[in-house]
Amino acid sequence: MSSNEGSEIRQAIAKAIEDNEVILFMKGTPDAPACGFSARTVAALQAVGASFAAVDVLPDPRIRQELSGLSNWPTIPQLFVKGELIGGCDIVTEMYESGELAPALGLSLQS
Amino acid sequence: MPSAEELKHRIEAAIPGARAEVEDYTGGGDHFEVRVVSAAFDSLSRIERHRLIYEIFREEIGGPIHALSLRTETPSEAESTSQPTAR
Numbered sequence: 568m569s570s571n572e573g574s575e576i577r578q579a580i581a582k583a584i585e586d587n588e589v590i591l592f593m594k595g596t597p598d599a600p601a602c603g604f605s606a607r608t609v610a611a612l613q614a615v616g617a618s619f620a621a622v623d624v625l626p627d628p629r630i631r632q633e634l635s636g637l638s639n640w641p642t643i644p645q646l647f648v649k650g651e652l653i654g655g656c657d658i659v660t661e662m663y664e665s666g667e668l669a670p671a672l673g674l675s676l677q678s
Numbered sequence: 679m680p681s682a683e684e685l686k687h688r689i690e691a692a693i694p695g696a697r698a699e700v701e702d703y704t705g706g707g708d709h710f711e712v713r714v715v716s717a718a719f720d721s722l723s724r725i726e727r728h729r730l731i732y733e734i735f736r737e738e739i740g741g742p743i744h745a746l747s748l749r750t751e752t753p754s755e756a757e758s759t760s761q762p763t764a765r
Contacts, residue, residue, distance in 0.1 A: 604745065631740075640725075641732050641739040642746065657748050658724045 577633040580622075584647045587620040589672055592634055593644040597621050604656035608644045611663040617672045619646075648672060679707040679742045685735070692734045694718045708744040715756040724750070 584590055589612075595601030597609045601623075612619055624630045624643055635641050638652050646653045648671060653659060662668040669675065680688075682700040689698040689712070696716035703711045712731065719727045727750035735743055751759065 604747075639729065641736060652725065654725050654728065658728065661724065661749075 573629065573633055576627075576629050577637055580630065580634050580637060583620070583622060584650055587647075588649055589617055589619040590622065590647050591619050591644055592622045592624055592630075592647075594623065594625050596623055601625060602643075604642075605644045608646065608656045608659045611659050611668060612646075612672075614663065615669040615672065615674055617669075617674060680735075680738060681707070682710060685710055685712065688734055689714055689731065693730060703747075708742060709747075710743065710745065711747045711749075713749040713751070715751050715753055717753055719750055719752045 580592075591597075591608060591612065593600065593602075593605035593608065595605055597613075600606035600609055609621075622630070624634065631643060634643075634645060638645055638647075640652060640655065642655050644655055644659075646655070646659050653662070653671060659668065662671060682702045686698045686700045689700070690696050693714065693716050695718060696714050698715075699713045701711045703709055714727075714731060718730075722730070728748050731748055731750065732739060732746070735746065739746060
């Protein structure tokens, strides 16, 4: 991969993070997650009624490579809120279970 | 492929005072569930704690280690989560 291609992908990723208040980089899509960790993260977001953008990293391995270079986080999925990395499946599900996820997304807790 | 035992030793060697429990939860040698308790986590956010662990296995994640599910706690957090809930 030329360094130019890499930086183009990284810029596109950075822009997507900037343009979307809540964005999940995952394997597959919310309707068809391609891995258990991505599926559990989507489920937590849907359980609190969050609307979020989703990017499937599978079509091009360079997406994951450039994303991890940007976020300094080696695994997928990765959730960003207001441009900040919240974490992967473990952290998102932990936050959901402790009631921290909805407020972190700017949502009130669902009764 | 690293074993659960090896992961445990590498975590405990890298993080001061850490007690690690590592389980190979598929038996395939590449999906591990890790629980780490250490006072070193005290002032760290969840992301910072997890980064400490990921850093140890940076070269293997996405390769020999397909999945690393993490739970990181201070001794007091571990104590409160292991308290039997009152019935």
